[in-house]
Amino acid sequence: MTANSATDDVKASLGEAGSHLKSAAAAAGEALKGAAGAASDELRLGKANVxxxxxDSALAGISAAESGGAAAKEQMDALMDKGRDLIDSAADLIRERPLASFGVAFAAGWIIAKLARSGSKD
Incomplete structure (x- = not known):
């Protein structure tokens, strides 16, 4: 091999290496563009899913609030019915035993009056 020939071989090899590096850089750039595009698409899809x-969460919360209002109304109606039943029961007891009822009411009033008077003396 001659010096010229060896130099030419080095130049050719370096030129080929440079060409491959240029192609590799171009391929890396294309890969990055593709990855960025795919990431952007995934980000848009993820944002839409969120x-x-x-x-859906907001709708479920609104539905729960509406159901809660209906449940509260049902509970209030049940309490009102129990209150009416208690008043009716007390009225029946007063009708059946008016003297005993008067005696209990009188005693309760007397005790409350005593407690009120003793509390105001302090």
Whole structure:
């Protein structure tokens, strides 16, 4: 081999290496562009899924609030019915035993009056 020939071989090899590096850089750039595009698409899809789940969560919360209001109304109606039943029961007892009822009411009033007077002396 001659010096010229060896130099030419080095130049050719370096040129080929440079060409491969240039191709590798171009391929890396394309890969990055593709990855960025895919990531952007995934991000858009993820954002849409998050919005959808948040909307579904809000709807479920509204539904729970509406159900809670209906449940509270049912409980209030049940309490009112029990109160009416208690008043009716007391009225029946007063009708059946008016003297005993008067005696109990009188005693309760007397005790309350005594407690009120002793509390005001302190």
């Amino acid at each position: 919005k959808s789940e948040l909307a």
